[in-house]
Amino acid sequence: MNTAGDGLDLRPFHGVRYVPERIGSLAAVTSPPYDVVVRPDGLLHLESADPHNIVRLILPQATEPQERNDLAAATLDLWLAEGVLAPDPEPALYVYEQRNGDMLQRGLIGALRLSDASEGLVLPHEDVMPHVVEDRAGLMRTAAANLEPLLLTYRGNGSATGATAVIERAVHRPPLLATTTEDGYSHRLWSITDPAEQQQIHSDLAAHQALIADGHHRWATYLRLRTEHVSPTPWDYGLVLLVDTARYPLRVRAIHRLLNRLPIDQALATARAHFRVREVPGPLPQAMEALAEAAAGGNAFLLTGRDDTYHLLDRPDPALLHRTIPTDRPEAWRTLDATVLHSTLLGHVWGIPEDSPADIAYIHDTQATVEKARRDGGTAVLMHPVREEVVRELARQGVTMPRKSTSFGPKPATGLVLRTLTDD
Known part of the structure; x- marks a missing residue:
């Protein structure tokens, strides 16, 4: 596999996933992204759904920020030690599918290389709030983990070639996991461990740039944490879901x-x-x-x-x-x-x-x-809501929209696959 390229560089990683025998159900341990959880009502609902719900990691409850971060890190370590969470044996890229009625979204979860050229390859369209970046940085730094993927989109040619061909072959195999969350969405996940298929994906994505659909604060956090560590380290990469919206259009909400x-x-x-x-x-x-x-x-x-x-x-x-x-x-x-x-x-x-x-x-x-x-x-x-074409065109011009201007979806469920930075 190429070590670098002119476009997106998506790498396999040892995904950390819930062990089915150690939890009540997969749906009960998942959560929406941290900034979608309505607090305190939604937080309490998720915490009561299962004692191992992922919300205890992404929104730990304590009085002081460092207390919260330490609690999340200790909980993650405990769940790994107890076998509630476990890393997959082989580094993989993951095909992720969400479906609800006629809404179908498929994409690739992997570790995206962060570089000095990232600003030209991954286009933000919204400003960020410094205190949120500080909050997410403290959590990721202390837990040494990417706990939820941010959502990126790119525009392929709309045909089943390149990365899309790998995705659409994978979905005919038995999935690693399948669940339906209370919002009615079904979720399935497959691993791509074949080096030839990984290279096919890598070569295709190297010709593309991406738009941040959801996760501007986490993206800013990735870039910040990368500068705190001397390369090469696992902090040179961040967990993302990449979706080809020419093949699988997203919905844009306000x-x-x-x-x-x-x-x-x-x-x-x-x-x-x-x-x-x-x-x-x-x-x-x-x-x-x-x-x-x-x-x-x-x-x-x-x-x-x-x-x-x-x-x-x-x-x-x-x-x-x-x-x-x-x-x-x-x-x-x-x-x-x-x-x-x-x-x-x-x-x-x-x-x-x-x-x-x-x-x-x-x-x-x-x-x-x-x-x-x-x-x-x-x-x-x-x-x-704003039309997607307006968002993309402003991003191409390097113009960021006011913060929290759009909500692309469906968003990936948090808790299906994590990335720890100590073993990756």
Whole structure:
């Protein structure tokens, strides 16, 4: 296998997986990615599903950050010592399949080489929050493990050649594991250990660059931790899932905002001077349809809170947009809903610091955002998703979108395969 190349360099590794005989069920030990878990409700639900649920590693519960990191490392070591987790005997690339109704996604899990050229090979499309990178770096550093793969996409030619040919041969063999999680998705995993097939994958991917679909903070963490270790070390690689979206398109959804300390009546009162504000009928699906209709004509946001009503904000004041949105970015960036939200609404109208976790939370699930706003008295700001082609084109131009602008999916389930950095 080539040691380096001009494109993506995906390497086999000794995957660490749950031993079926030592757990209740595979579905009970898996979790969504760490930033999708709704805390505290979702966290408690996962912890109670099985004493070995992976959430105890990716979101360990303790008072201080280093306590949390030490707890995760100790738990990982214990589960390995007890045989709850075990490394596969051969280094492998893994074919991973997710299916739900007519939604089918297949991709490759492996250890992606991090290099000085990574910035040109792996394209981010969102900014990151330094405190989240610090949190993930502390966890990975202490546990010496990549606990969940981030999601990358690339554009193949849409045919069953190269890496895709290997994937589609593998799925006709019995899988290493198969399970269905409570969200209705079925998951299957196969290992690719044949050196010829590994080389076929490597040669194909070496001609491609990738877009970060999910995991910007983990990618920034990988790059940071790489600089802390003198090469060559296992820290030169990071765990990823690579999906060819020409063959297996992803869905793009919005990430919503919960303004923890802004009551809905105050949010609406201050917005009325700058946006058209009107009440729209519920229930939530009908209100989201109204948001989609408004978003087709320009920037639009759906707000709700403790009063159980929905309000649509659209038609922002053009003069205000001109004053508050930076002009040194492409038009496609300046007109993004997330740009208007962060530069105009948060930064000017509401005066909310986007770097403050006490003031703003980012939640993927629409219903969960609404429920938390109504329970806690804050304001839910519901967003309409961005088209994938806009995301990819801005990334190619080197332009990052405001943080948490998109949610690509389906996301890989956490807990199906891990990578430890002590034995890899």
